[in-house]
Each structure stands twice: as structure tokens, then as C-alpha cells.
Amino acid sequence: MDSRISEVAGQAPPRSRTPLASTVNDALKIVIVGGFGVGKTTMVRAVSEIRPLSTEETMTGAGIGIDDTGGVREKSTTTVAFDFGRISLNEQKVLYLFGAPGQQRFWFLWDRLFAGTLGAVVLVDTRRVADSWYAIDRLEHHGMPFVVARNNFDEPEHTLPQLREALSLSDDVPLVDCDARHRASSKSVLIALVNHLYALSTAQETSP
Amino acid sequence: MIREAIDGENPDRLYTVTGGRSRADENAFDLVTLIVSESDPTPGMQSEHAAILRMCRSPVAVVEVAAELKLPVSVVKILLCDLLDTGRIAARHPSASVGRTPLPHPEILKQVLVGLKNL
Numbered sequence: 001m002d003s004r005i006s007e008v009a010g011q012a013p014p015r016s017r018t019p020l021a022s023t024v025n026d027a028l029k030i031v032i033v034g035g036f037g038v039g040k041t042t043m044v045r046a047v048s049e050i051r052p053l054s055t056e057e058t059m060t061g062a063g064i065g066i067d068d069t070g071g072v073r074e075k076s077t078t079t080v081a082f083d084f085g086r087i088s089l090n091e092q093k094v095l096y097l098f099g100a101p102g103q104q105r106f107w108f109l110w111d112r113l114f115a116g117t118l119g120a121v122v123l124v125d126t127r128r129v130a131d132s133w134y135a136i137d138r139l140e141h142h143g144m145p146f147v148v149a150r151n152n153f154d155e156p157e158h159t160l161p162q163l164r165e166a167l168s169l170s171d172d173v174p175l176v177d178c179d180a181r182h183r184a185s186s187k188s189v190l191i192a193l194v195n196h197l198y199a200l201s202t203a204q205e206t207s208p
Numbered sequence: 209m210i211r212e213a214i215d216g217e218n219p220d221r222l223y224t225v226t227g228g229r230s231r232a233d234e235n236a237f238d239l240v241t242l243i244v245s246e247s248d249p250t251p252g253m254q255s256e257h258a259a260i261l262r263m264c265r266s267p268v269a270v271v272e273v274a275a276e277l278k279l280p281v282s283v284v285k286i287l288l289c290d291l292l293d294t295g296r297i298a299a300r301h302p303s304a305s306v307g308r309t310p311l312p313h314p315e316i317l318k319q320v321l322v323g324l325k326n327l
């Protein structure tokens with residue numbers, strides 16, 4: 001499957017340990033969020049200069065939420081698995097892309113994991129639109145800028161304005177189509193996000 | 209592997225590794241803090257510490273170290289704290305996580321755009 005995707009993306013599978021330049025001193029983050037199977041890993045793979053890697057974060061503590069099972073009040077442990085890739089931007093900066101699950105329990109960890117994230121891409125599978133409601137809601141709650149990308153597995157049945165309606169998405173959030181398997185398409189989603197951030201940031205600069 | 213590494217450690221440290229972490233520890237490194245070795249591994253060094261020093265001869269983000277060692281990020285952060293405390297690594301923290309400003313400066317975003325377009 002790996003090789004098939006890589007072929008679609010038009011490139012040989014990158015080595016996992018491609019070293020960063022020694023001058024790189026600042027890493028930025030973008031998070032791709034969405035339901036299971038929506039294409040998060042596929043998108044990371046399409047644009048990353050390394051083969052996507054996965055890891056997990058385990059967090060223990062009262063702040064994460066208490067498991068009430070059996071009435072025993074124990075420290076609860078929450079594990080979130082995510083994958084990531086990276087893009088070297090220039091001699092100083094590197095961008096890390098995280099594919100993160102959109103389920104409810106994951107959002108407890110958002111602040112601690114993704115503080116300092118530039119913004120998010122919400123990937124939507126139109127066959128399961130409801131999967132993305134929660135993620136959109138949480139991102140708005142966290143004040144995290146985002147764009148929504150429809151990953152088209154088949155010929156889309158609805159127009160983007162219809163999808164916007166179904167998602168109750170406000171007009172100022174960009175909504176785009178993509179094919180997560182293709183580098184150019186995934187790249188344009190990231191560019192849409194950064195353009196959006198740029199517009200927000202310049203508006204902020206001029207009206208303090 | 210972790211078991212082996214922490215056997216014989218004092219109970220406080222074991223408690224730390226198994227979950228009694230303070231917030232301060234977790235905040236010492238971001239997921240994308242870049243780690244750079246400041247020295248070579250020495251004989252008898254804990255194997256994970258040695259692996260980190262070899263891996264980070266060029267900058268490597270904390271998540272990459274974790275993925276490479278196949279250890280949870282929280283455990284890797286503890287190992288990194290040891291190395292940082294003894295001056296064996298340097299940490300290059302991301303500029304964006306300082307103070308959690310709502311949006312990055314347009315100048316930084318321009319650099320990101322240029323980088324992405326070159327992809």
C-alpha cells in the first residue's frame with residue numbers, strides 16, 4: 001500500500017532518517033484533523049520529505065479527566081497516537097505536519113500537544129460528514145484558525161456551498177476540494193491554510 | 209526496554225517515569241523542540257541516552273526521537289531532561305510556542321508560503 005501511494009504521489013518513498021540541515025533552529029506545526037480513514041496519513045505522506053512516522057503521547061494526571069469505572073478514583077492515563085511528517089521550509093525553518101484523530105477524548109490533549117500550532121486542516125469525507133462536526137466545533141472553541149478540505153474518494157455528489165451548509169461553516173472559513181493522495185493537491189490545501197492565516201494575521205497587525 | 213533502563217533507579221524517578229510527572233517536566237520540551245547533541249556517547253551510558261546522542265548529530269525534533277526509539281513522547285522527554293541537565297544536548301525551542309500568541313507574524317507566514325510553494 002505504501003508503494004502504491006508513493007507512486008500516486010509521483011515520488012520514491014523517502015528515507016525515514018533524512019537529516020535536517022544543521023542551521024535549522026525553528027520548527028512550526030500544522031495539524032491535520034479528521035475522522036478515522038479520512039485520509040490524514042495519506043495527506044501527510046503526499047507532502048512530507050520523510051516517510052510518515054508515528055508515535056504516541058501518554059498523559060497521566062487529574063487534569064485529563066477521571067475514569068469513574070468501579071467508583072475508584074484513580075489517575076487516568078490517556079494515550080493519543082498520531083503520525084507526522086515534515087517539510088523543510090528554508091535554512092532556519094522546518095514545518096511539522098501532524099495527523100491527529102478527531103475523536104472526542106483527543107481534545108483534552110489539544111492544548112498540551114498542539115500549543116503553538118499555526119493552524120489546522122479539517123479533512124472531511126463527504127460520506128461521513130458528521131465525523132467532522134465535533135472537530136470544527138472544538139477548533140472554533142480553541143480559537144485555532146483552520147480550513148476545511150473535502151477529500152474526494154469518489155465523484156462528489158454535492159457542491160461546496162452545499163457542503164458548507166451541511167457543516168454550518170461560516171463564510172470566512174475557506175473550504176476546498178482535494179485528493180489527499182496527490183502532492184500538488186495536498187500542497188494546495190496547506191497553501192490555502194497559510195493564505196488564510198496570512199489574511200488573519202495582517203488584519204490583526206493593522207487593527208490592534 | 210524502559211523497564212530495563214529504570215530498574216534499580218530510585219523510587220522517585222520510577223514514579224516519575226510511570227506517571228507522576230510534574231507539569232514543569234512536560235513543559236520543558238515541545239513536540240517539535242529540536243534536539244542537537246553537544247557530545248558523543250560515552251561507554252557505559254544508558255542505551256537510550258547513547259541512541260539519542262547519535263541520532264541528534266543534526267537537529268531532530270522530539271517527536272522524531274520518540275518515533276525512532278519507539279517510546280512514548282512523555283518517556284522521551286524524561287530522557288531528554290537527563291541529557292539537557294548534564295549539558296549533553298542543546299534544545300532549540302519553537303518560537304511559536306512562547307506565550308501562545310494567537311497568530312504568527314505575517315513575515316513568518318510569508319516564509320512558510322514560499323517554502324510550501326517550493327515543494
Ligand SMILES: Nc1nc2c(ncn2[C@@H]2O[C@H](COP(=O)(O)OP(=O)(O)O)[C@@H](O)[C@H]2O)c(=O)[nH]1
Pocket residue numbers: 005034035036037038039040041042043099151152153154178179180181
Ligand atoms: N480513493 C481515494 N482513497 C483515498 C483517498 N485518501 C485516502 N484514501 C485511502 O483511504 C484509506 C485511509 O486513508 P488514511 O490516510 O490511512 O486515513 P487516516 O485514518 O485519516 O490517516 C487509505 O487506504 C487511503 O489509501 C482519496 O483521496 N481517494
Ligand SMILES: [Mg+2]
Pocket residue numbers: 040041042083099
Ligand atoms: Mg492515519
